[in-house]
Amino acid sequence: MSKNKKAEEPFIPDFDAVDTFLTPWATQAETAWNGQIVTMGILVSLACGLIGSFIVVRKLALMGDAISHGILPGLALAFIIMQSRALFPMFFGACLAGLLCSLCIEWLQKKSILKPDAALGLTFTTFFAFGVLLISIYGGNAHIDPECLLYGEIGLIPLAENLSIAGIQLGSRPLVSMLVVTILVIISIIVFYKQLLVTSFDYTLAKTLGLPVTLIHYGLMLLLALTIVSAFEAVGVILVISMLIFPSVTASFFFTRMPAILVSSLPLSFVYSIGGFFLARWLDCSIAGAMVLVASLCFGLGWGFGPKGGLAWQLFHRLKHPHPSIIERTNQYPIKE
Amino acid sequence: MAWAILSLFTFPLHGEQISAPSDSLLERGYRFLTLSDESVRMVLLGTVLMGLSCGIMGSLIVTRRLSLFGDTLSHAVLPGVAVGFLWSHSKDSWAILAGATLAGFLGVALISLLKKTSRIRQDSALGLVLSGFYALGICMLTRIQKMEFGNQSGIDKYLFGQVVGLSSTDLWTMAFSFLLILALSIFLYKEMLVAGFDSEYARSIGLPVDFLQYLLWLLLAFAVITSLQIVGVVLVSALLVIPAATATLITDRMRPILIWSGLLGCMAAATGAFVSFLGSQLPTGPIIVLVSASFFLSVLFFHHRNGLLFKWFSSRNRNHRIALENTLKAVYQELESIDFQKESVSVGQLAKRRRASMPQAHREVSALVEKQYATLHADQSDSPASPKPVLISLTPKGWGTACRIVRNHRLWELYLTNEARYAADHVHDDAEKIEHVLGEETVRRIERILSNPRKDPHGKLIPSQRDIDRGFIS
Numbered sequence: 001m002s003k004n005k006k007a008e009e010p011f012i013p014d015f016d017a018v019d020t021f022l023t024p025w026a027t028q029a030e031t032a033w034n035g036q037i038v039t040m041g042i043l044v045s046l047a048c049g050l051i052g053s054f055i056v057v058r059k060l061a062l063m064g065d066a067i068s069h070g071i072l073p074g075l076a077l078a079f080i081i082m083q084s085r086a087l088f089p090m091f092f093g094a095c096l097a098g099l100l101c102s103l104c105i106e107w108l109q110k111k112s113i114l115k116p117d118a119a120l121g122l123t124f125t126t127f128f129a130f131g132v133l134l135i136s137i138y139g140g141n142a143h144i145d146p147e148c149l150l151y152g153e154i155g156l157i158p159l160a161e162n163l164s165i166a167g168i169q170l171g172s173r174p175l176v177s178m179l180v181v182t183i184l185v186i187i188s189i190i191v192f193y194k195q196l197l198v199t200s201f202d203y204t205l206a207k208t209l210g211l212p213v214t215l216i217h218y219g220l221m222l223l224l225a226l227t228i229v230s231a232f233e234a235v236g237v238i239l240v241i242s243m244l245i246f247p248s249v250t251a252s253f254f255f256t257r258m259p260a261i262l263v264s265s266l267p268l269s270f271v272y273s274i275g276g277f278f279l280a281r282w283l284d285c286s287i288a289g290a291m292v293l294v295a296s297l298c299f300g301l302g303w304g305f306g307p308k309g310g311l312a313w314q315l316f317h318r319l320k321h322p323h324p325s326i327i328e329r330t331n332q333y334p335i336k337e
Numbered sequence: 338m339a340w341a342i343l344s345l346f347t348f349p350l351h352g353e354q355i356s357a358p359s360d361s362l363l364e365r366g367y368r369f370l371t372l373s374d375e376s377v378r379m380v381l382l383g384t385v386l387m388g389l390s391c392g393i394m395g396s397l398i399v400t401r402r403l404s405l406f407g408d409t410l411s412h413a414v415l416p417g418v419a420v421g422f423l424w425s426h427s428k429d430s431w432a433i434l435a436g437a438t439l440a441g442f443l444g445v446a447l448i449s450l451l452k453k454t455s456r457i458r459q460d461s462a463l464g465l466v467l468s469g470f471y472a473l474g475i476c477m478l479t480r481i482q483k484m485e486f487g488n489q490s491g492i493d494k495y496l497f498g499q500v501v502g503l504s505s506t507d508l509w510t511m512a513f514s515f516l517l518i519l520a521l522s523i524f525l526y527k528e529m530l531v532a533g534f535d536s537e538y539a540r541s542i543g544l545p546v547d548f549l550q551y552l553l554w555l556l557l558a559f560a561v562i563t564s565l566q567i568v569g570v571v572l573v574s575a576l577l578v579i580p581a582a583t584a585t586l587i588t589d590r591m592r593p594i595l596i597w598s599g600l601l602g603c604m605a606a607a608t609g610a611f612v613s614f615l616g617s618q619l620p621t622g623p624i625i626v627l628v629s630a631s632f633f634l635s636v637l638f639f640h641h642r643n644g645l646l647f648k649w650f651s652s653r654n655r656n657h658r659i660a661l662e663n664t665l666k667a668v669y670q671e672l673e674s675i676d677f678q679k680e681s682v683s684v685g686q687l688a689k690r691r692r693a694s695m696p697q698a699h700r701e702v703s704a705l706v707e708k709q710y711a712t713l714h715a716d717q718s719d720s721p722a723s724p725k726p727v728l729i730s731l732t733p734k735g736w737g738t739a740c741r742i743v744r745n746h747r748l749w750e751l752y753l754t755n756e757a758r759y760a761a762d763h764v765h766d767d768a769e770k771i772e773h774v775l776g777e778e779t780v781r782r783i784e785r786i787l788s789n790p791r792k793d794p795h796g797k798l799i800p801s802q803r804d805i806d807r808g809f810i811s
Contacts, residue, residue, distance in 0.1 A: 061460040062405060065467070069571060111645060112637060117404040117460075118582045122633065125575030129626035132572075136620045239475075242468030245461055252456070286479040292472030299465065309455055 013284060020282045034277070037154055040175050041273030041291055044231040047182040048240060049247030049265030050189055051227050053258070054220060056248050057200045062117075063102060064244040066124035067221075068228045068237040070101025072131025080138045091177075091229060098225035099218075101127050154235060154287045174233055181230045188223060189262070196220065197258060235288040243272075246295040253306025271298060362615060369614045377614065383503045384606040384625065386511040387567055388576065390518050390560040392602025395581035396595045397522070397553060401533045404582075405460075406445065406554075408574035409467040411561045413444030415474025415570070419481060434510065434562060441558040444470050507566060514559035521556055522595055529553070530591055568622030576602060579629040586636050586643050605629035657704075659773050664701045665710060665739035666746070666772075667691050668731060673797075681728040683716070702729055710735030740800040745772040747793035748783050754794045755787060761794040 024034040055064060074097025078089040101124055108119035189196065199206040199216050206213050232240050251264040276291030283290065305312045372378050398406055417440025421433035444466045451462040521529070531539040532549045539546050557577075564573045584597035609625030638646050667690045671682040688698035705711040711729050731739060749768040753759040759767075775783075784790075793799055 056458075056461050059458060059460055061458070061464045065408075065464060112586065113643065114582050114585065115399070115402050115404065117402055118399050118578055118585075121404045121408060121574055121578040122582050122630070125572060125578065125626060126630040128571050129575060129623035129630070132620060133623040133627065136623075239468060239472060241464050242472060245464040245468070249457055249461055249465060280476075283476065283480055284483055285476040289472045289475035289479065292468055293476060296465075296469040296472065299469070303451075303455060311454055314454065 013282065015282060020278055024277075024281060036172055036175055037287065038273050038277050040154055040178060041276060041287070042269045043175070043178045043182045044235055044240075045243045045247065045269035045272045045291070045295075046265060047178070047185045047227045048231060048243035049269055050185050050262060051220075051224055052244035052246075053248035053251075053261050053265065054189075054196055054200050055224065055244055057258075058220075061245050062120060062241075063105070063221075064224060064228065065241045066105060066120050067098040067101055067225055068232055068240045069124045070127040071095075071098045071225070071229055071232070071237070072128055073097050073134060074100075074131075076131050076134035076138070080134065094229040095222070095225045097127065097131075098228060099221060102221050102225075154291075174230070177230050181226050185223060185227060188219075192216070192219075235291070239288050239292050242292045242295060246272075246292070246299055250295070250299045250302045253302035253308050253310050256308055268295075268298065365615055366611075369611055379503050379505075379508065380614075380621070381607065381610055383508055383511060383567060384610045384621065385603050386508070386515050387564045388580075388602035388604070388606030388625070389599050390511070390515045390602075391564055391573070391576040392580040392599040393518050393522050393595060394557050394560040395577035395579075395602070396584055396591075396598035397529065397533065398557060399578060399581035399585065399598075400591065400594065404578045405463050405574070406448075407557065407561060407577035408571075409444060409448070409463045410441045410554075410558060411565060411570050411573045412467045412474075413470035414438075414441040414558070414562055414565070415471055416440050416477055417443075417474075419474055419477035422481060423477075437562045437565075438555070438558045440470065440474075441561065442554060445554045445558075503566070507563070511563045514556070514563050518556050518560060521552065525549070525552075526592070526595075534591075568625065572622045572626050575626040575629065576606075579626070579633050580605065583629075583633045583636050586633075586640060601629070601632055605632060660701065661704060661708060661710065662738065662742045662773055664691070664705055665731070665735060666742045668705075668711070668729060668735075669739040669743050681714070681730040683726040683728055685726055687729065702727075705729070705735065710738060737805050740805045742772050744800045745775045745780060747797060747799045748780060748787070748790075749775065750795070751787055751790055751793050751799070752783050764794065 023030075025031045052061075052064070055061060071094040074093035074095070075090055077097075078093030082089045104127075105120050105123045108114055108123060109116045112119070114122070195206075195211055195216055198209065199211060199213050203213065206216075228237075228240050231243070235243060247265040247268045248261050250268060251261040255261050255264060272291050272295050275294035275297075276287060279294060280287040280290035302310065304310055307313055368374055369377055369381075372381065395407070398404060414437035417436035417438065418433050419436075420440070421436030424436065425432035448459075448462045448466050451457050451465070452459060457465070528539075528544055528549055531542075532544055532546045536546050539549075560577070561573050564576060568576060580601035581594070581598045583601050584594045587597050588594055605628045606625050609628045610621060612628065613619040613621040613624040636644070638644050641647060664687070667687055668682055671686050671690055672679070684695070684698050684702055687702065688695050691698060691701070693701070702711065702713070706713055709732055711731050713727055713729060716726050716728055746768045749771050750761075750764040753764040753767060754761050789801075791799055791801070
């Protein structure tokens with residue numbers, strides 16, 4: 001992937017185990033600071049991974065991409081109307097815009113002759129363009145940093161204002177809101193597990209069982225929008241999509257049952273967050289980016305060596321059972337009289 | 338929320354201006370239209386080239402259901418940009434172009450490899466490659482920015498695009514890639530068409546399908562990379578998808594789609610450049626995308642054949658006509674139930690037969706009267722009911738239409754039972770739908786096939802052309 005890394009020595013700093021692994025936890029203040037970053041990473045990848053398992057099965061993997069871009073005009077409008085960066089209007093505006101974006105996509109897919117992928121690509125880019133335009137006209141004094149929007153800065157999480165309710169310090173605000181959303185996601189998946197499973201895998205069966213499929217779909221979309229809105233300030237709008245897709249796709253190389261895939265997003269989120277933190281510490285680069293790099297690495301390992309359809313196993317299988325002759329293959333599918 | 342995005346350090350907004358804000362609107366418009374400025378000429382040429390290339394390439398990928406490949410490609414080139422920058426230590430050079438092309442190519446190849454060797458679906462594969470490559474690029478770029486030579490700004494123009502920074506080298510690159518794309522779409526049109534729509538057939542007549550596919554991706558990468566500098570990573574896929582999607586709404590032949598898409602892309606780019614030049618603070622990229630989207634919306638709603646408004650009107654007209662015909666049929670059946678002894682039925686009887694409320698029946702009847710299918714008059718007979726019921730009589734026009742609908746219905750029922758071997762109690766629903774759309778010619782043919790029948794499967798009389806002409810059934 002990066003041939004240059006070896007050639008350009010200064011590009012890859014020397015690996016210093018003490019500086020990478022121990023210095024972040026040397027003092028209490030640093031432990032608190034870095035602990036918050038790692039916790040945020042774990043929460044983001046856990047919530048996204050859980051929601052993403054269902055999203056991927058429903059073939060909506062790129063809906064996450066679309067919604068995460070579609071929230072931009074909502075953020076901008078909330079800021080312009082309220083003239084402040086107050087928490088709830090921004091959150092509300094972003095969720096509303098995200099939902100609106102997904103509604104527009106579905107409407108176009110249903111009402112026009114456009115292909116589904118064209119409808120998706122068309123809608124979210126238009127939303128994004130509108131958001132960028134709003135920010136550049138009215139947001140001149142809002143200090144909205146578009147770059148941060150695109151790839152986030154998890155390293156600034158501990159700098160956020162503290163949230164306190166009734167005098168009790170709850171901790172950094174993004175961390176608290178992410179925690180709330182993660183708990184919400186876990187609870188809704190536990191409560192509505194059966195419904196989500198049936199509607200995701202067999203739409204027709206779900207309809208004949210009398211499940212409210214449309215309601216479940218929009219509930220899931222709302223949950224997705226909530227997760228994206230609270231996660232994107234840490235990992236940015238583009239990397240949110242990787243946290244949605246990577247965990248479940250990686251897990252599917254090891255397990256085929258939904259509960260196992262869901263549960264495995266917990267250890268994976270620890271690996272992503274902690275691994276990404278140390279990698280970024282070593283290379284001195286974007287933490288969110290490094291988290292996704294670790295996720296890609298895990299995915300590569302799964303793709304290569306996973307027992308369920310990994311490349312190595314496919315090869316092994318082929319060596320063990322050499323190519324069946326044409327007669328064997330025809331015998332495999334006997335013609336019914 | 339938002340403190341992170343509303344960040345601590347103010348970035349120069351990527352909505353840079355290509356005109357000095359001090360000029361008046363008219364003056365700026367004049368300057369743009371006369372092309373007197375060197376910078377205006379550069380910007381206009383750049384955006385138009387970009388619109389044309391992206392439009393043409395977009396039509397090729399949208400019709401192949403690969404719309405989101407452009408999005409993936411535009412993100413996947415980022416590590417290549419970083420590698421090219423590391424290699425050459427400068428921001429505009431062929432090294433970056435080469436690196437970006439290579440990275441984009443690698444990304445697309447990885448997607449097809451993933452699809453071939455695993456059960457991962459295409460949309461997930463696109464997302465994986467998009468975000469994985471992008472993350473790698475972000476890591477490399479943030480690393481570069483912390484190294485001594487990386488301090489010069491300009492590398493971030495690949496993320497958001499800058500129309501101002503357009504150099505003549507960039508323009509030459511764009512012109513070069515546009516010419517390649519034009520050559521492809523002219524000289525390899527037939528091959529691309531076959532390979533895109535029926536790759537099995539193309540393979541069987543000996544076309545190098547894989548080679549064509551790679552060629553398409555290479556040119557797509559060129560189009561994306563050259564446009565990246567103007568509109569940035571996200572909006573480049575808009576330039577690919579929106580004009581092509583608009584073109585597929587306008588026509589369904591490939592050559593017109595190709596031409597429309599190129600034209601729309603070019604028009605949107607030029608208009609966008611003009612508007613952003615007029616306004617003092619408007620960023621070019623988003624304006625171009627929004628102009629393009631407004632073209633799309635106007636076609637979506639107002640196109641004379643495929644537009645949603647047109648479809649809505651025609652479906653409303655159709656529903657209106659079907660409702661009228663159903664009322665007429667009910668009047669006919671009511672008359673039939675009294676063996677055509679009287680010439681009129683009351684609104685109450687009609688409501689009962691239609692299973693509708695009285696106000697509903699009144700509305701239906703007044704719609705009939707409005708179209709001159711029927712006339713209303715008070716009951717002249719000396720019936721005891723104190724408010725005399727209102728009677729409906731069919732005009733000759735109404736009678737003809739009613740007979741025709743009933744005839745269509747019963748003929749079709751007979752056709753289904755006799756020729757298609759349907760059970761007699763299964764034919765009604767089908768006939769109920771088709772009675773409104775059977776044309777005269779089809780009716781003649783069915784009559785010939787059934788040798789001018791008089792009775793339907795339920796023993797009811799089928800009105801003939803003679804009955805229609807005479808105005809009564811005997």
